[in-house]
Amino acid sequence: MVDTGLRMKRHSIWRVIRSVLIVVVALLLATVIFYWTRSLQAKDELATQRRVLAEVLQTHGEEGLLEMAGISVNNIFYGDNGVTLFQGDVAMYRYSADELQNISVYELANQSVVHITTVSDASVNTFLEILPVQGTGSGIIISQDGYILTNAHVVNGAAKLSIRLYDESNHTASLIGVDQENDLAVLKINVPEKTKLQPIKFGTATTLKVGQKVVAIGNPFGYDRTMTIGNISGLGRPVRTDANTVINGMIQTDAAINPGNSGGPLLNGRGEMVGICTTIHTTTGGFQGVGFAIPVDTAISVIPDLIRFGKVVRGWLDITMVQLDSSIIEYASLPVTSGILISQVVSGGLSEKGGLRGGTQKVQYGSSIIFVGGDVIVEVNGAKVSEYSDLYSALISTHPGDKVPVTVMRKGELKTFQIELVPRPEKLEWTVR
Numbered sequence: 091m092v093d094t095g096l097r098m099k100r101h102s103i104w105r106v107i108r109s110v111l112i113v114v115v116a117l118l119l120a121t122v123i124f125y126w127t128r129s130l131q132a133k134d135e136l137a138t139q140r141r142v143l144a145e146v147l148q149t150h151g152e153e154g155l156l157e158m159a160g161i162s163v164n165n166i167f168y169g170d171n172g173v174t175l176f177q178g179d180v181a182m183y184r185y186s187a188d189e190l191q192n193i194s195v196y197e198l199a200n201q202s203v204v205h206i207t208t209v210s211d212a213s214v215n216t217f218l219e220i221l222p223v224q225g226t227g228s229g230i231i232i233s234q235d236g237y238i239l240t241n242a243h244v245v246n247g248a249a250k251l252s253i254r255l256y257d258e259s260n261h262t263a264s265l266i267g268v269d270q271e272n273d274l275a276v277l278k279i280n281v282p283e284k285t286k287l288q289p290i291k292f293g294t295a296t297t298l299k300v301g302q303k304v305v306a307i308g309n310p311f312g313y314d315r316t317m318t319i320g321n322i323s324g325l326g327r328p329v330r331t332d333a334n335t336v337i338n339g340m341i342q343t344d345a346a347i348n349p350g351n352s353g354g355p356l357l358n359g360r361g362e363m364v365g366i367c368t369t370i371h372t373t374t375g376g377f378q379g380v381g382f383a384i385p386v387d388t389a390i391s392v393i394p395d396l397i398r399f400g401k402v403v404r405g406w407l408d409i410t411m412v413q414l415d416s417s418i419i420e421y422a423s424l425p426v427t428s429g430i431l432i433s434q435v436v437s438g439g440l441s442e443k444g445g446l447r448g449g450t451q452k453v454q455y456g457s458s459i460i461f462v463g464g465d466v467i468v469e470v471n472g473a474k475v476s477e478y479s480d481l482y483s484a485l486i487s488t489h490p491g492d493k494v495p496v497t498v499m500r501k502g503e504l505k506t507f508q509i510e511l512v513p514r515p516e517k518l519e520w521t522v523r
Contacts, residue, residue, distance in 0.1 A: 191359055192319060195305050198361035200315045201256040202290040203307045203354055204229040206240060206263075206277075208248035228308035228354030229253065229277065230290050230363065237397065238277040239389060240353030241368055242268050243331070245275050253279050256288075256315065267396030271335050271486060272388055273368055276396040290355055293362025295341060295385035298322050306345040306367050306381075308354025320345030320381075329369060329382050338483055340382045341365045347381035356383040391487060405488035405511025407496070408439040409446060411467070412460050413477050421453070422462045425502045428476035430467040432498070433460045445507035446496065465498035465505075485511070 185193065208225040227244030231237075238253065245251060251263040261279040268275045281287065302322045310316050324342030331337060343356065347367050356365035365383030395402045412418065412431040419426065434448040435441050442448075449461025467475050471494040473484040488494060490513040497506045 192305065192317075195357055195359065195361040196307070196317050199290060199305075199355060199357055199363075200307055200317070201288040202231045203256070203309075203315050204231060204238060205254040205309045205312075205314050206238075206244055206353065207252040207254070208245060209250040209252075210247045226309060226312055226350050227352045228350065228367070230353070230355050230366070231287050232276075232393065233289055234287050236279040236281060236287065237266070237393075238263065238279065239366065239393065240275050240277060241366065242270050242273045242275045244353045245277070251277060253277070254314070255281075255285070257285070259285065267400040267402075269392050269396060269402045271402070271482070272337055272384060272392060273331050273335075274366070274384065274389055274392060274396070276393060290363045291361055292386060292390065293358055293360070293364045295364045295387050298325060298341065298358075298364060300325060303359055304343055304345055304364065305357040305359075306343070306347055306351060306354060306383075307357065308347070308351035308367060310346075310348035310350040312350060316351075318346040323380075327382060331369065336479060336483070337368075337384060338486075339385055339388070340368070341385060343381050343383060345381060347383075351381075403489060404514045405485055405490050405492050405494070406514035407441050407446075407470075407485075407509060408436040408512045409441050409448065410434040411481075412455070414466065418455070418460075418462070424466060424499070426466055426468065426499050428468075429499065430475055430478070430481060431460070431462070432464040432467065433462075434464075440510040440512055444496075444509035445505075446498065446509065447500070465500050467496060467498050468504070469497035469506075470494060471496075485514075490514075 206227045206229045229238040229240040253261045253263045263277040263279045266276040306318045327340040328338050329340045351367045354367045355363040367383050370381045392402045410433045449464035451463045470484040493508045496509045
């Protein structure tokens with residue numbers, strides 16, 4: 091009887107323990123299910139909040155988003171390291187974010203801008219006396235040893251060049267080199283050791299976007315280091331200069347550029363030079379919202395040659411060429427509508443060694459003798475070639491010794507050859523009617 095009672099007692103205890111364990115497990119499962127459900131709900135709520143906030147951000151921008159959070163924002167400045175917010179009453183602040191950026195750009199770059207005065211003997215009075223004519227422009231200090239970048243048209247024909255620095259000191263400058271095709275020139279001044287020059291900070295034009303803010307600093311109408319602000323309004327513009335050359339890839343801006351701004355820098359928001367202010371499109375002689383600047387990358391590519399050689403040493407093809415017209419195309423039964431005919435190649439020259447062929451049939455062309463039957467150039471260095479100006483543009487960034495692809499039409503078939511370039515002659519002579 092005792093054993094039976096003990097067994098019943100033990101059985102009862104195990105039932106209690108089992109019941110407790112079941113209750114504990116059930117509570118644990120319920121707790122896990124509860125928090126898991128809460129987690130899913132929170133995740134859904136977070137996803138909903140993110141979706142709503144993204145819609146607010148897209149519709150109302152950062153300011154609208156911050157306003158929803160109860161933060162009063164007067165201005166937002168975007169930078170490489172994030173954003174700067176101007177909160178609260180704007181009266182608490184001396185400058186806005188945009189103003190601070192403009193001030194920073196000016197303080198960083200204005201001492202790098204110089205005032206150029208040119209004197210040329212170009213005017214004759216009624217007594218047949220030659221009178222000096224004075225002009226002005228802007229320039230950019232590019233090195234601590236006195237090299238200055240400007241436009242070629244600023245210094246063309248100048249018998250004397252004078253540079254006024256930010257400290258109002260004046261220095262005689264010498265002309266080091268000129269690139270008429272890109273309207274660029276390099277000058278040189280010698281200054282006392284105590285005069286510390288402030289070279290401009292170079293940027294790049296390759297990352298510019300239409301709508302991006304830019305700053306121009308120059309000397310319009312003789313007012314030293316004047317700052318104007320605008321936007322990039324166009325990129326890659328071909329612009330014909332007063333010298334009747336076309337500069338490709340120009341930057342178009344609505345930052346005010348007036349007479350005297352030529353040769354000054356166009357700057358981005360970090361104070362880096364992205365262009366050289368060059369010309370305006372105007373019907374009145376004053377600024378009308380369309381100005382142009384040479385990309386700084388173009389200047390960077392030619393400055394070494396201008397300093398070393400006084401000119402840009404560009405590559406060329408050692409051939410005699412003729413621009414096609416309808417009469418030549420019809421006479422020679424050519425399967426093209428435009429291009430450059432290779433009349434002759436230099437015997438033993440690089441073009442001949444590279445595979446190009448000249449003509450074999452001598453014909454009278456106007457007042458000149460040309461040879462037909464040779465290759466017709468239709469593409470050079472990846473650029474289509476229809477006329478002489480296309481060939482200029484295709485080779486403008488090349489140097490002697492470079493190899494470029496030249497595609498020609500030969501007996502109805504397109505062929506491409508890698509041709510090594512020679513130095514371009516000082517004066518190019520074209521065969522004309």
